[in-house]
């Protein structure tokens with residue numbers, strides 16, 4: 244039979260079910276595009292889940308009940324399953340947070356890694372969740388998203404948070420590090436969190452902001468957090484906008500847009516289109532002293 248999916252869902256030792264690549268998947272490839280089985284907003288009750296499940300087929304209802312539940316005994320079963328498997332859906336770009344959460348029959352099977360090889364992105368136009376490869380993935384590799392908890396914390400803090408929320412001890416590639424390698428990873432993550440905060444406060448010191456954005460990019464790449472390239476490149480673009488540095492502004496917005504197309508898909512890059520065409524339309528253009536900043540190192 245022809246199987247167009249580049250993955251299979253199967254048991255993964257120590258993790259329940261998970262998603263495995265059945266062929267080589269390239270950075271920027273779309274792995275899965277899936278509509279929600281159903282959505283729920285803030286008011287999560289057994290009755291609201293039952294109402295959402297009522298019109299579904301028996302097969303879909305059974306699939307829902309077969310999803311993992313890490314909250315047994317803590318919440319009623321239907322709620323426990325929802326909380327274990329839900330993913331954000333709704334506009335969540337440019338600082339907006341998703342207003343709704345949904346269950347996906349395949350998409351909810353992705354396990355978590357602190358160095359994910361897949362990024363999940365809600366696609367508002369098509370009403371689906373898309374899963375994009377954020378680096379090259381070999382056949383047989385497990386496909387993992389990040390549950391986005393404690394990304395800028397040390398391994399021990401991340402493990403505590405994941406244990407509390409999802410009841411597992413993370414053994415991903417970075418959590419399994421030890422000695423100097425673990426110390427270096429912890430330091431990079433703490434520094435990335437610090438830089439992210441500081442970059443947001445550098446609007447009146449664009450040259451300093453640029454240095455920090457470039458340092459953050461270097462650390463994100465070293466740590467394998469490719470999905471962060473979008474935001475830090477866009478930060479660098481904004482510093483160029485403030486200082487009217489057109490030449491570098493063009494390079495940075497191209498980098499942000501290219502990275503966004505790969506990790507968030509073309510829909511996720513739409514927000515950069517206008518600045519790609521006309522960087523000077525950015526609201527911060529020319530707000531600061533005219534200055535030539537820097538482009539990317541590579």
Ligand SMILES: C[S@@+](CC[C@H](N)C(=O)[O-])C[C@H]1O[C@@H](n2cnc3c(N)ncnc32)[C@H](O)[C@@H]1O
Nearest residue numbers: 258259260311313327328352353354355409411
């Ligand atoms: C959304 S589900 C993921 C799919 C799930 N493994 C299944 O069997 O359907 C979340 C649950 O998967 C397990 N899980 C996710 N990531 C894991 C990891 N890195 N290591 C061990 N278990 C993990 C945990 O039990 C967690 O509560």
